[in-house]
Amino acid sequence: MANKQVLSPLPGTFYRKPAPDQPPYKKEGDPVAAGDTIGLVEVMKSFHEVKSDVAGKVVKFLVENEEAVTAGQPLLEIDG
Amino acid sequence: MTIDRLLVASRGEIAVRIIRAARELGIRTIQVYSQADADSLAVRLADQAVEIGPPAAARSYLNIEAILSAAQKTGADAVHPGYGFLAENADFAEAVETTGLVFVGPAPATIRLLGDKITAREIAAKAGVATVPGSTGRMDDPQSACAVAEDIGFPVLIKATAGGGGRGIRIANDRTELERLAPQASTEARAAFGDGGIYIEKLIPRARHIEVQVLGDGQRVVHCFERECSLQRRRQKVWEEAPAATLPEDVRQKLCDAAVALAQSIRYRSAGTLEFLYDDETGDFYFLEMNTRIQVEHPVTELVTGIDLVREMIRIARGEPLRLRQGDISLAGHAIECRINAEDPANGFMPAPGVVDDLIIPGGPGVRFDTMLYPGCTIPPFYDSLIGKLIVWDDSRASALHRLERALGELDVSGVKTTKSLHQALVLDDDVRNANVHTRFLEQWLERDRLPPT
Structure with missing residues (x-):
């Protein structure tokens, strides 16, 4: 089955963790259900949760923690 | 003390405002910028501009080392922090001064003193200036917070001693809410500001x-x-x-x-x-x-x-x-x-x-x-x-x-x-x-x- 991508809904800074001292929402190999939060995008000091619209398993992240992203940029691949 | 070359350690409209003021005083300006601001108006207007890092503020406008190194490289003799970013960071002001540059702002010790909301309230009290009725110092346990709140009357605000700009503030309407919210506020303050200290203030409606x-x-x-x-x-x-x-x-x-x-x-x-x-x-x-x-x-x-x-x-x-x-x-x-x-x-x-x-x-x-x-x-x-x-x-x-x-x-x-x-x-x-x-x-x-x- 082809891998699916989760896209960033907004431009900004991508975070894999809810807070700097907490573990990431998802790691490679973790199962993902549709609606699960996979990260945050900070745009102009406001934080927006990014939710997966597909179910499956995380294959790999395409963007590092705290990296700049554009709207529509693929964030991770899910094996669905 | 003279200022001939002012480094602007901020961005946006305030950086433009500072460049204008400096130029009218005959001072040359050096604008630091992140990769996202390479084409910004401040970069265009300044006499000189230096890139200090990637877009994320943590790696550019909050990067003290990168800013100080830009200042040294360009021969700046003063730093204006604007507002936001490092403007009220006493460690930054101190580092600027230690490097032998002028910090356009108060003494680092003053920033530190007033940055702690409890100390600021104490300074006000000593100067005979009224503060909002509330706890006299930081509260580390919810029980004493409740005692203070019952004394001054509900509703009360729970604030972080290291907070500011309205961040981390909660409203408790009664004792039950305060008991629930105080530990939460403290945990959150520790995560956000590195200090879990909280204090209580009376809520003044229609202020x-x-x-x-x-x-x-x-x-x-x-x-x-x-x-x-x-x-x-x-x-x-x-x-x-x-x-x-x-x-x-x-x-x-x-x-x-x-x-x-x-x-x-x-x-x-x-x-x-x-x-x-x-x-x-x-x-x-x-x-x-x-x-x-x-x-x-x-x-x-x-x-x-x-x-x-x-x-x-x-x-x-x-x-x-x-x-x-x-x-x-x-x-x-x-x-x-x-x-x-x-x-x-x-x-x-x-x-x-x-x-x-x-x-x-x-x-x-x-x-x-x-x-x-x-x-x-x-x-x-x-x-x-x-x-x-x-x-x-x-x-x-x-x-x-x-x-x-x-x-x-x-x-x-x-x-x-x-x-x-x-x-x-x-x-x-x-x-x-x-x-x-x-x-x-x-x-x-x-x-x-x-x-x-x-």
């Missing part, structure tokens, strides 16, 4: 936010009267005025005297702002905190006093004594500032970064527009949404409101959503026109769906 601008040279302090900033959303100011329209003259005098007494007691140096809550039912005012930087809304004070605050700040930093005596400073007319943010008021104020296709900036008599916008510029998603400040002056508040309405009509930022429509609705609102507002007015107004669809 106005009134603040006093001061200038000090380390010996003497003068005030430049007050601003009212009661129109706020999520504790962020949206609309500011000078002077406060409804403040009785005797209260204005007492308030400004209190601000000077507090700043004088710590021999304040630089421009600073003392924030107060004002209860116009009782006529009482309470000190909240002192901001040790130039503020976003400083232009309204400039327009009613004729003082260039950013220029005075630089003069003080290079060791000049205050040029003004209190008797030299007087109020003329009325000024109003509207913050134009790249946000969509019709969609929950969703941030709206993007490219500005076309731009018409309002002008004419009594109109000033402080901005970093130009036609074709990009508003990056990584920083604050403030993209411009429309400031109007006229000889009375009533005529200033007409002028504001006219100027808002001229403003056209195409390509991105802005809060212009919010201000166009506010300027026509009866309560706003009558200055019948308080700090929770705007949020209640928005809940009543007063905003016309765009």
Whole structure:
């Protein structure tokens, strides 16, 4: 089955963790259900949760923690 | 002490404002910028510009090492921090001074002293300035917080001692809520500010936010009267005025005297702002905190006093004594500032970064527009949404409101959503026109769906 991508809904800074001292929402190999939060995008000091619209398993992240992203940029691949 | 080369360690409209003030004093400017700001107006206007890192503020505008290295590389002899980012970071101010440069702001020890909200309250008490009734020190256990709250009466605010800018504040309406919220607030404060200290303050309903601008040279302090900033959303100011329209003259005098007494007691140096809550039912005012930087809304004070605050700040930093005596400073007319943010008021104020296709900036008599916008510029998603400040002056508040309405009509930022429509609705609102507002007015107004669809 082809891998699916989760896209960033907004431009900004991508975070894999809810807070700097907490573990990431998802790691490679973790199962993902549709609606699960996979990260945050900070745009102009406001934080927006990014939710997966597909179910499956995380294959790999395409963007590092705290990296700049554009709207529509693929964030991770899910094996669905 | 002379300043020949000033490094601007900020971005956006305030960086442009600082470059202008410096140039008028014959000072060369060096603008530091992140990769996202390479084409910014401040970079274009400065004499020299140095890239300091990737877009994320943590790796650029908050990167002390990168900023100091840019300063050394370019032979800067002073650093202006603007507002936001490192402006109230005592470690940064100290590092600037240790490197042998002038920090355009107060002494690092002053920043540290006033940055802790408990110490600031103690300073106020010593200077005879009232603070909001509440705990006398930090509270580390919910039980003592409850005892204080029962004493001063509910509802109370739970605040973080290391907080500021309205962050981390909760409201507890009764004992049960306080017991539930206090430990949460403490945990969150530890995560956000590295210090879990909290304190309790009485909630004053229908309070106005009134603040006093001061200038000090380390010996003497003068005030430049007050601003009212009661129109706020999520504790962020949206609309500011000078002077406060409804403040009785005797209260204005007492308030400004209190601000000077507090700043004088710590021999304040630089421009600073003392924030107060004002209860116009009782006529009482309470000190909240002192901001040790130039503020976003400083232009309204400039327009009613004729003082260039950013220029005075630089003069003080290079060791000049205050040029003004209190008797030299007087109020003329009325000024109003509207913050134009790249946000969509019709969609929950969703941030709206993007490219500005076309731009018409309002002008004419009594109109000033402080901005970093130009036609074709990009508003990056990584920083604050403030993209411009429309400031109007006229000889009375009533005529200033007409002028504001006219100027808002001229403003056209195409390509991105802005809060212009919010201000166009506010300027026509009866309560706003009558200055019948308080700090929770705007949020209640928005809940009543007063905003016309765009």
